[in-house]
Amino acid sequence: MLGTRGVPARYGGFETAVEEVGRRLADRGHRVVVYSRPTEPEASAGSSYLGMQRVELPVVRKRSLETLLHTGLSAGHLLRHRTDVAFLFNCANAPWLPLLRLRRIPVATHVDGLEWQRGKWGSTGRRYYQLAEKLAVRGSDALIADAAGIADYYAETHNAGTVQLSYGAPVVPPDTDRLAELDLAPGGYHLVVARFEPENHVREIVEGYRASAAARPLVVVGSAPYSDEYTAAVHAAADHRVRFLGGVWDQELLDQLYVGARSYLHGHSVGGTNPSLLRAMGAGAAVSAWDVNFNREVLGAAGRFFADPAGVAAAVEQADQDEAGTAARATLSSRRATDYNWDDVADGYERLAFDLAGHRLPRPRRTGR
The missing domain is CATH 3.40.50.2000 (Glycogen Phosphorylase B;)
Structure with a gap:
């Protein structure tokens, strides 16, 4: 899993998805590797976190380049290590897709929510994100959308199908x-x-x-x-x-x-x-x-x-x-x-991973019930 700030999740939606999905896949026996940016010493869990393997790589602290450069380092590192499937988060990282395809790594790209519409980007940034969307469509084996509106946008704008995998809602204790x-x-x-x-x-x-x-x-x-x-x-x-x-x-x-x-x-x-x-x-x-x-x-x-x-x-x-x-x-x-359940989301990622890797899902174990 690459393209985010990694784990522990301390920032946004992509990081939350990586942590919640990754920990569940690790619990099911999969080897889950998460490329992460440096964290504060007290937040870092070394080389593993909740069953996931952390690969921490350096960053350049510059808003317009930080994500892209860190993902490039992550992709370069991944080329030297075997993996069945890669989940790439944020279509802004799409320029690195050819590198992963060169290694014949099946890639599912989790596209962002119309990033080019964000006010923080100038005209150059908006054009880049619109180009990155096209690169993600062309270079990915599958696209992941977290909302029907995003799926509709990719269908109408790029004539591209998506796998819709949303986020889960936590059950928050009623303490105050x-x-x-x-x-x-x-x-x-x-x-x-x-x-x-x-x-x-x-x-x-x-x-x-x-x-x-x-x-x-x-x-x-x-x-x-x-x-x-x-x-x-x-x-x-x-x-x-x-x-x-x-x-x-x-x-x-x-x-x-x-x-x-x-x-x-x-x-x-x-x-x-x-x-x-x-x-x-x-x-x-x-x-x-x-x-x-x-x-x-x-x-x-x-x-x-x-x-x-x-x-x-x-x-x-x-x-x-x-x-x-x-x-x-x-x-x-x-x-x-209750309609938004992380276990269901993890099921979707697991099914997609098996599909991209060309494997069948394992048979569910009998419980006697």
Whole structure:
């Protein structure tokens, strides 16, 4: 598995998928190798992590090149080691596909959620991603999409079929005892968890909240490693009711923030099925989300949707005032989360791996039941 920051998962959706799928495949007896970037000493697990073998390679800390160069090193390393199947994450890494094909390694590329639409990329970056999509279609043995909207895009734009493998929603314990560490109370705040990037609409959410008459504070979790200007704009849009916590890497505390939120505001618009959204649903949060097909696909009737700051203001005011309606949406959200199961996702990856390697799936062992 290559093309991500690797494991332990401490950043985004691809990393979460690698960790959750990889650990399950390792538990089933497969040898799983994950190419990883350097981590902090306390986060690193050496050469293995949850049964997966970590191959840690150096990086160049430059936003536009970091992923591509690290994946190139990973592909070069992989050429010298036997593997049955490679899972390549992020179509931006597609230029390295010929290298893997040269070694006759079957490759499934997990394409990203319309990366060229992200606001952080200029015209050159957008053209590169559009080219990379074409290279991924031509050079991959299979394409993986995590949402129906992504599958539809590749069918309509590139006349390419995809295997749809989504993400899983975690079952989050209903604990809130640590919220007191942040001077918060269960049900006493609205929550945003997102990287500070334009397509995640953190600024619009803060602007909408500021225009609202919400009595409960807005708690914002997240940051942006390369975007000081956008971060400054987000902070400038806030009033005294907005609390910025920065990155929260303590997973237990982050889970309790989801559980204790009066409502969760999800502004992501281009990334397909989003792990933060699924975690909020797994925590039983009432979710209001940016109005795009990806979010509607995941939330269904459990969601409320907005498309501008005025919609955010209406959403938080409704969540503040309508206790019964908000509780009902939270229950629907929790039920819908059960449709997203990591074991099922791992089953899909395993079937695809056997298919690409030209092997039959092993017979299930008899249980006597």
